[in-house]
Amino acid sequence: MSKLNIDTKIRLNNGIEIPQFGLGTYLNDNGRAAVDSMLYALEIGYRHIDTAAMYNNEREVGQAIRESEIPRQDVFVTTKLWNSDHGYQNTIDAFNRSLEKLQLDFVDLYLIHWPVEDIRLESWRALERLYADGLCKAVGVSNYMERHLNEILENFDVVPTVNQIEYSPFLYLKDLQQFCESKGVAVESYSPLTKGYRLQDSNLIEIANKYSKSTSQILIRWCLQKGVICIPKSSQKKHIKENAEIFDFEISDEDILRLDDLNEDYHSTWDPTDVK
Numbered sequence: 350m351s352k353l354n355i356d357t358k359i360r361l362n363n364g365i366e367i368p369q370f371g372l373g374t375y376l377n378d379n380g381r382a383a384v385d386s387m388l389y390a391l392e393i394g395y396r397h398i399d400t401a402a403m404y405n406n407e408r409e410v411g412q413a414i415r416e417s418e419i420p421r422q423d424v425f426v427t428t429k430l431w432n433s434d435h436g437y438q439n440t441i442d443a444f445n446r447s448l449e450k451l452q453l454d455f456v457d458l459y460l461i462h463w464p465v466e467d468i469r470l471e472s473w474r475a476l477e478r479l480y481a482d483g484l485c486k487a488v489g490v491s492n493y494m495e496r497h498l499n500e501i502l503e504n505f506d507v508v509p510t511v512n513q514i515e516y517s518p519f520l521y522l523k524d525l526q527q528f529c530e531s532k533g534v535a536v537e538s539y540s541p542l543t544k545g546y547r548l549q550d551s552n553l554i555e556i557a558n559k560y561s562k563s564t565s566q567i568l569i570r571w572c573l574q575k576g577v578i579c580i581p582k583s584s585q586k587k588h589i590k591e592n593a594e595i596f597d598f599e600i601s602d603e604d605i606l607r608l609d610d611l612n613e614d615y616h617s618t619w620d621p622t623d624v625k
């Protein structure tokens with residue numbers, strides 16, 4: 350495995366590169382404090398921020414990027430279409446509202462947040478339009494199971510670049526990952542820290558102690574070694590820093606297997622398994 354660092358990028362199926370490590374921002378929506386935490390992340394080397402219309406913090410994301418004075422093209426920004434905004438024209442309008450809040454000329458990646466039944470293909474048609482118009486550099490989906498992806502692959506020319514799914518050793522979606530990769534769709538892990546719920550797992554603690562790392566750092570490193578994009582969230586500087594201190598060690602193959610074995614189909618967020 351080549352050496353990973355905070356600037357390691359994954360090339361998406363349309364040639365665009367996404368930093369493999371980024372900052373999640375769900376529930377980090379508290380005005381100035383949110384801007385400060387995101388600004389801090391950018392100062393210490395994060396170059397990828399994940400937001401969504403639903404998180405109500407696109408303004409803060411845009412402001413942090415501007416205040417950082419990092420050139421726009423050097424920061425990768427993802428935002429997402431919320432469930433109540435599906436449909437062709439609604440999607441275009443929702444995207445424009447996101448751009449307005451972010452105060453950006455384009456987003457790097459625009460995702461369908463959830464595979465809303467009956468109408469999601471109309472929304473994908475709108476994403477193709479936004480992509481063709483250059484308003485987003487890449488388009489993708491989130492919470493899509495194999496059948497949801499197949500619908501797009503069978504009906505459209507543009508293949509999603511990314512499927513953002515809940516993914517951790519406690520929810521090791523190996524088959525879905527294999528399917529995505531076989532179709533050229535990169536997997537991105539959300540809730541890589543299980544929202545904090547499994548950080549005290551005794552097996553995980555044992556492995557963390559072995560590497561003198563925290564359990565959060567082990568979970569993030571596991572994702573990266575799986576070749577997956579990873580966006581742990583924190584609003585606290587201490588955790589933002591800790592979560593980025595994962596490039597000075599490597600988990601052995603044997604311990605990767607031990608982590609794989611922690612799988613218990615544990616969802617800390619929502620579960621799209623039964624969405625038609």
Ligand SMILES: NC(=O)c1ccc[n+]([C@@H]2O[C@H](COP(=O)([O-])OP(=O)(O)OC[C@H]3O[C@@H](n4cnc5c(N)ncnc54)[C@H](OP(=O)(O)O)[C@@H]3O)[C@@H](O)[C@H]2O)c1
Pocket residue numbers: 372373374375376399400462491492513514538539540541542543544545548563565566580581582583584585588589591592618
């Ligand atoms: N597409 C989707 O449907 C979807 C769903 C969920 C999430 N997401 C995206 O993925 C991102 C990450 O997922 P998530 O926010 O659900 O959960 P997560 O990243 O698994 O966990 C976040 C929680 O862990 C805590 N934490 C962070 N670093 C820590 C550390 N080093 N030690 C101890 N606790 C730590 C955070 O608290 P503090 O803030 O206090 O540090 C927060 O409570 C989201 O923010 C969002 O951008 C997408």
